[in-house]
Amino acid sequence: MPKVTYVHPDGAREVLDVPLGTSVMRAAVTNGLDGIVAECGGEMMCATCHVYVEADQLDRTPPQSDDEKAMLEFTASERKPNSRLSCQLVATPEFEGLVVYLPETQV
Amino acid sequence: MADRVVAVVGSGQAGFQVAASLHQEGFAGRVVLIGDEPVPPYQRPPLSKTYLAGEAGVDELWLRPSEFYAKQHIELVCGDAVTGIDRVERRLSLASGLQMSWDHLVFATGARYRPLRVPGSELDGVLPLRTLADANTLRQRLNEARDVVVVGAGFIGLEFASVAMARGANVHILEITHHPMGRVVSQTVARFFTEAHIRWGAEFSLGTGVARILGEGGRVAAVETTDGRRLSADLVLICIGVIPNTELAGAAGLPVDNGIVVDEHLVTSDPAIFAIGDCANFPTPFAGGRVRLESVQNAVDQGRCVAARLAGRPEPYEKVPWFWSDQGDLKLQIAGITVGHDQSVVRGEPASRSFSVFCYRAGRLIGVESVNRTSDHVAARRMLAGEPRLAPEQAADLDYDLRAHIRGSARH
Numbered sequence A: 001m002p003k004v005t006y007v008h009p010d011g012a013r014e015v016l017d018v019p020l021g022t023s024v025m026r027a028a029v030t031n032g033l034d035g036i037v038a039e040c041g042g043e044m045m046c047a048t049c050h051v052y053v054e055a056d057q058l059d060r061t062p063p064q065s066d067d068e069k070a071m072l073e074f075t076a077s078e079r080k081p082n083s084r085l086s087c088q089l090v091a092t093p094e095f096e097g098l099v100v101y102l103p104e105t106q107v
Numbered sequence B: 001m002a003d004r005v006v007a008v009v010g011s012g013q014a015g016f017q018v019a020a021s022l023h024q025e026g027f028a029g030r031v032v033l034i035g036d037e038p039v040p041p042y043q044r045p046p047l048s049k050t051y052l053a054g055e056a057g058v059d060e061l062w063l064r065p066s067e068f069y070a071k072q073h074i075e076l077v078c079g080d081a082v083t084g085i086d087r088v089e090r091r092l093s094l095a096s097g098l099q100m101s102w103d104h105l106v107f108a109t110g111a112r113y114r115p116l117r118v119p120g121s122e123l124d125g126v127l128p129l130r131t132l133a134d135a136n137t138l139r140q141r142l143n144e145a146r147d148v149v150v151v152g153a154g155f156i157g158l159e160f161a162s163v164a165m166a167r168g169a170n171v172h173i174l175e176i177t178h179h180p181m182g183r184v185v186s187q188t189v190a191r192f193f194t195e196a197h198i199r200w201g202a203e204f205s206l207g208t209g210v211a212r213i214l215g216e217g218g219r220v221a222a223v224e225t226t227d228g229r230r231l232s233a234d235l236v237l238i239c240i241g242v243i244p245n246t247e248l249a250g251a252a253g254l255p256v257d258n259g260i261v262v263d264e265h266l267v268t269s270d271p272a273i274f275a276i277g278d279c280a281n282f283p284t285p286f287a288g289g290r291v292r293l294e295s296v297q298n299a300v301d302q303g304r305c306v307a308a309r310l311a312g313r314p315e316p317y318e319k320v321p322w323f324w325s326d327q328g329d330l331k332l333q334i335a336g337i338t339v340g341h342d343q344s345v346v347r348g349e350p351a352s353r354s355f356s357v358f359c360y361r362a363g364r365l366i367g368v369e370s371v372n373r374t375s376d377h378v379a380a381r382r383m384l385a386g387e388p389r390l391a392p393e394q395a396a397d398l399d400y401d402l403r404a405h406i407r408g409s410a411r412h
């Protein structure tokens, strides 16, 4: 089961098991991790599951859909080239060792 | 301040949010979240979508793991109902006999399903869809159901219908009006979804109600329609809307009118009492009057608004409403409130299965319904948050760039 590291804005790191087929958002919510709000529950409606993927690991993540690109306009924190909606990051074996940074705020 | 007690009545999406946001906002008092359902707060939208279809498990419904509440110092009470509120003594009583004092009270009591009052509605197999328990029953019954009659073609009825068809049932949808989802969407979108459901195999009887439900040995066997037809059925879903849970507020002497009446700060006529989510009737610039909305966005944003106020940062509630519905491979997204529009234009081609309907009232854009067109939905939410200044001709012109329009009007 891939282990994903979530880095809080203050630098604190948490490592969670993200089962294959489960999203980085869902694993965070199930484990009660602070910093992922996910108010739409993964429907790509809210952009409160925003993360920054470690820049040199972007190629391990699935490509962005047009819908995700559109919805990323709503992030409460700055949108960067490595911004993703974590509900769209559904774990594959390549997620082992993935690092995602949580933004300052989601709302 | 450290001693203040906030009692939240109802632990659905809105009650959860106000409780969760209070501590994030730095509120130092006690937060007690009371719900009559036997389970911790969960999301309802998947109940008629992925959960019903068996694609999502129950673990994916919880808004937070059960340890969250203790960690956040939220005193969560499950499976106990608030039965009385004393505004003078500022106390409340619970079905279990417990009593407690409060300084602020938040009604987040939501809504319950509206029963259909016809002979036979008590038969086994005539079911609602509002709670997790309802969804569990339906999920189970869909394993065997062959002939399903859906009474009421609102969002939940149509979502249920699309899942039931995907699970192999024959589905007949009865709708008393002539427009599915007619209370809340434009005719263009209503027609589009009706046709989609017909393509997926549903039968529709519009302008048709239920005369009575017939059974055999206590189980449902058929539905007799108001035009005298007999539709065989082994499962009947009743989804003709909801009733807001306002009785407690009414008994406590608070004004109730299609929801608990609140002002733009979501405060009732008693300054210590709030109402949020499906049970609240509030004024909004997006309706040009009062509304009661049933959506996750409304529950969440209103929860946050009340939490901010209790933490000392009052702001009127003025969020852009948004909503979604998944039916088959179609995603409907609504920004604003389109009810009451007097003009609409279509952007894109319905035949391409990707289009939006821009709705206007008195020349002003009031809401946009998008089908498989998230970029329009995003643009609409941004425009509606300010002064949209989008002419109908511009909206209908696919070559007119909405994002450039937003950047342009942002400069004014």
Ligand SMILES: Cc1cc2nc3c(=O)[nH]c(=O)nc-3n(C[C@H](O)[C@H](O)[C@H](O)COP(=O)(O)OP(=O)(O)OC[C@H]3O[C@@H](n4cnc5c(N)ncnc54)[C@H](O)[C@@H]3O)c2cc1C
Residues within 6 Å of the ligand: B009, B010, B011, B012, B013, B014, B015, B034, B035, B036, B037, B043, B044, B045, B046, B047, B048, B080, B081, B082, B083, B108, B109, B110, B111, B129, B130, B131, B156, B245, B248, B276, B277, B278, B279, B293, B294, B295, B296, B297, B299, B322, B323, B324, B325, B326
């Ligand atoms: C099947 C279904 C699908 C939906 N799909 C969508 C969707 O796709 N998108 C969307 O935006 N919205 C959707 N909604 C609507 C959305 O779920 C609701 O708007 C939202 O849940 C409202 O939250 P609430 O907290 O106001 O009410 P509720 O979620 O109804 O919660 C109220 C809670 O209070 C409890 N309660 C009531 N009275 C008392 C009492 N006296 N004491 C203790 N507890 C009490 C109730 O039992 C309930 O648990 C859907 C709803 C349903 C039912």
Ligand code: FES
Residues within 6 Å of the ligand: A025, A038, A039, A040, A041, A042, A043, A044, A045, A046, A047, A048, A049, A071, A085, A086, A087, A088
């Ligand atoms: S959870 Fe809402 S967009 Fe990801």
